[in-house]
Amino acid sequence: MLRTSNLGFRVFSDAERQELHSAALEVLEHVGVEIHSERALEVARRAAPTSRATAPGSRRPLVDKCIRSAPSRVVLCDRNGSAS
Secondary structure, three states: OEEEOOOOOEEEOHHHHHHHHHHHHHHHHHOOOOOOOHHHHHHHHHHOOOOOOOOOOOOHHHHHHHHHHOOOOOOOOOOOOOOO
């Protein structure tokens, strides 16, 4: 079930968001990702020391850390910086 926020964006229900999150983690764990940026790979290794440039594997510690450090809200602005 989708609900509409104050700005008219459609947002997933809690159950849909959890299902999407679980599916994304499953893809990361079983399929993996390729990290082409040395800087990004260095950040990933600091968060999860077993991170490799390619290969499947658990990214849960890195994903959990990113979620915890993400802001609780984001203000959208136009190209001039106005949040109208």
